[in-house]
Amino acid sequence: MAITMTEAAARHVKDQLDKRGKGVGIRVGVRTSGCSGMAYVLEFVDQKQDGDISFEHHGVEVHSDEKSLAYLDGTELDFVKEGLNEGFQFNNPNAASECGCGESFNV
């Protein structure tokens, strides 16, 4: 079970952690809500929590938990630019369908 990250995503996470001035990595997860059932969580991590499952990619710590991993296994976190807009995108092989805006999905 694993979550990976593109180099571009890792670079931006590092930049943002630097700018923020604290934090050990990021947390990726899912929770139930949104129009398609599940919504992604993407947050900074200040402290590792009990039960966290952690990975490292391109020097960035990625934390998740067992429950989320059930939905995220094999997911690649990417950083994309669309015109003036830029941000992270989950490429999740488990997602059977996404809502139009990509903020939520189901499996």
Add this chain to the structure above:
Amino acid sequence: MSLLQISEPGQAPEPHQQKRAVGIDLGTTNSLVATVRSGSTDTLTDLEGRHILPSVVRYTESGIEVGHEAWAHAVEDSLNTIVSVKRLMGRGLKDVSTLGGVLPYQFAESESRMPLIQTRKGAFSPVEISAEILRTLAERASESLGGELDGAVITVPAYFDDGQRQATKDAARLAGINVYRLLNEPTAAAVAYGLDEGAEGVIAVYDLGGGTFDISVLRLNKGVFEVMATGGDSALGGDDFDKVLAGWILDQAGIGHDALESGSHRAVMVEARRAKEALTDNDTVSVSHGDWSGEVTKALFNELVEPLVTKTLRSFKRALRDGGVKARDLQEVVMVGGSTRVPLVRDKVAELAGKEPLTSIDPDRVVAMGAARQANALAGNKSADEMLLLDVIPLSLGLETMGGLMEKVIHRNTTIPVSRAQEFTTYKDGQTAMAVQVLQGERELVNDNRSLARFELRGIPPLPAGSAKIRVTFQVDADGLLSVSAEELSTGVSSSVVVKPSYGLSDDEITRMLRDSQTSAASDRDARKLREQEVEADRLGEALAVALDTDGKALLSEEEFSALVSDLRNLKSVRGSGDADAIKVEIERVAKASDAFAARRMNQGIRNALSGHKIDEFKES
């Protein structure tokens, strides 16, 4: 497809966190507020289910009444009940005195030359009075939507000038409303009909409201509305229909028009309006005033208002002519404003346009609904692909570069809002300041364009020519407000200026500037080519002179040295020849001749850098 951002721990937002955004039609006679909920647009009602809020404000002993309540007292308390305040927005006392005959108020002067209306609670400006209407609508909206509003799009007539637009924004600020942008009423109406998503082509918006008539010819091109021509009459509307009918009633009743006191004046206007509205579905209506009573037929009413309708059609034809469009080219005509319910108006417009106008959306609500769609998009409730693109910049924006050339950063007809950045560099060694001249126009040379602003970026670190990186960012917001900033990237020093590109430029001027750029395209291109070569010759000459000065004697034989000095002299004389091709040839020749010298300088530079160091120090660290 929306992209995610990293949130603070535990604060990832719920998906689809909708912003509460509304569209407000602040009308002369009536105002409305609309929003988009779960994908559909509708106007919001008050507790009694009424969509329309009469644009009427009454100052009572105990407070302020707005809308229907105020309107109910319009007759008995006319001096303290303000109607049609939009007519006064952004106007001076002098303009108002020309309207004075129809406005039953007592005006007072203010220090700012803004007319103040004297009421029992004191004197109020049109901005303050409009703010009361906006506040009432905003309260209604935040109650219906369950929270504070994030922002609003407020519509204004296309002919509103800067002062009137600013007055509208000020009123919104007084009412505590965050204005995403002002939107032209005809554009809002076209958006409400979804014409922005439809086929490309030319449409006209015929807007006959209570107090204003506005005709706009728009061209829809790739989802963008370009305003081709506007026309109208800021003092012609349904109120005037009421007035001619009221005049007829007074004549029939044998009462002089001027001898009326305010209260009685208002009473006959209310009666005339009632009769007009009833005549939409009836052929005969009975009317009364004081002791007199009688009948009005549809035919008589049509006869009375026909000169007014004809006046609107003249404006319509003129707008078509200005836009260079034939009536038969019109893809659609959108009807806006309560007065377009008058059957004579619909018939005459259909006759002129050669097709039935669009009337399926309530003409009183259509503008507010279009504004709501735009507000929804601007609030970020829609994804970027669905974003409505409505306005374009009329002329390119750019800045002056070396040699008096204009470098375009944002090209004309780019949709706004837009942000574009371009990197520039220094021209001379050790240059520590850069002047940024902001230009508008289509021509190649600075002098042929219009200068909008000028500012300086200081504190650039002294570096060799071409090494400093200066990023200049042009940003035009949704209201057409341009801001330009320049930042030196290694030190972060920055400087900026805000300008309003359209200010002071009339449509005629824009047209002329566009025409000039086409007729002089060839000479402009040649001028640019020459300037570019001249600048390049200067740059090479400068660099070579500096190099000869510092290293020439050490690295070159005497022959080589004097050969390069004479090359340099030749370059300078050819540079002044005014022949772009000759300069180009000379530049290439001199560049080639000095190649060996440049290579020797580089080798020497490396030697200097390496000498005194051990080889280990250069191993991968």
